[in-house]
Amino acid sequence: MSLFGAISISATGLEAQRTRAELITENLANADTTRTPDGGPYRRKDAVFTSASAPLSFDEALSFASGQPDGVSVSEIAVDDRDPEQRYLPGHPDADAQGYVAFPRINPAEEMVDLMGASRSYAANVAAISSVKDMIARSIDLFR
Amino acid sequence: MSLGNAGIGQTGHALGQYLSYLTARQEAIASNIANADTPGFKTRDVEVPVDFSGAIEEARDMVVDVPGLTTRNDGNNVSIDREARLLAENTLKFTLATQLLRGEIKDIRSAIEEGRAA
Numbered sequence: 001m002s003l004f005g006a007i008s009i010s011a012t013g014l015e016a017q018r019t020r021a022e023l024i025t026e027n028l029a030n031a032d033t034t035r036t037p038d039g040g041p042y043r044r045k046d047a048v049f050t051s052a053s054a055p056l057s058f059d060e061a062l063s064f065a066s067g068q069p070d071g072v073s074v075s076e077i078a079v080d081d082r083d084p085e086q087r088y089l090p091g092h093p094d095a096d097a098q099g100y101v102a103f104p105r106i107n108p109a110e111e112m113v114d115l116m117g118a119s120r121s122y123a124a125n126v127a128a129i130s131s132v133k134d135m136i137a138r139s140i141d142l143f144r
Numbered sequence: 145m146s147l148g149n150a151g152i153g154q155t156g157h158a159l160g161q162y163l164s165y166l167t168a169r170q171e172a173i174a175s176n177i178a179n180a181d182t183p184g185f186k187t188r189d190v191e192v193p194v195d196f197s198g199a200i201e202e203a204r205d206m207v208v209d210v211p212g213l214t215t216r217n218d219g220n221n222v223s224i225d226r227e228a229r230l231l232a233e234n235t236l237k238f239t240l241a242t243q244l245l246r247g248e249i250k251d252i253r254s255a256i257e258e259g260r261a262a
Binding site for chain 1: 166170171174175176180182183207227228234
């Protein structure tokens with residue numbers, strides 16, 4: 001229980017939101033990528049957030065309500081497994097025999113909304129940090 | 145009540161406890177904000193200890209779920225508006241408590257310096 005602990009918690013939030021924003025920009029940059037090292041078109045990636053030190057055992061679950069405040073972490077990067085979008089582009093080098101090209105299933109509007117969400121959440125964590133910094137400065141002022 | 149070895153009186157001691165409580169609460173708020181996008185996360189808060197004479201030491205064990213919040217489809221019920229309000233409120237309360245504590249310390253300093261430093 002310390003003010004520095006509060007800063008650490010907010011820092012996990014900053015890290016998680018930054019990772020999320022990075023994945024969103026990666027998705028946008030690769031919206032038309034038809035070739036990847038794994039073969040096939042690029043697949044959309046999404047960060048999965050988990051509350052850090054989440055309870056696992058029955059015993060831990062019982063004491064969950066009295067547990068200490070948790071940070072957040074990116075537990076998994078989920079890769080979209082939906083079928084790629086088929087576009088009819090017969091002149092394209094990656095076109096199949098029927099003239100269809102497999103494109104990533106990425107909706108730019110959806111990505112932009114997610115990016116806004118990540119950016120807003122990042123700002124909320126920054127606000128929390130600056131308010132804790134203010135509190136620490138007040139505590140130091142007690143010595144003056 | 146013993147005055148403790150710091151020499152500050154009962155008021156100063158209570159203010160110190162209050163600052164501990166505000167610190168614990170600030171951690172809970174920071175955790176709620178960090179988990180604003182975590183599926184299934186439930187908003188948590190620290191209960192106000194009624195008895196200031198020692199109950200605050202257990203502030204960490206008094207983390208409670210907050211009732212009356214709207215749960216979204218992903219099972220998360222963090223209201224960023226509530227957290228923003230608490231963040232501002234908590235900082236102001238902390239400022240108030242430190243200002244009062246400074247007053248207490250100033251009184252002691254005044255006594256040490258035989259009333260010369262007001």
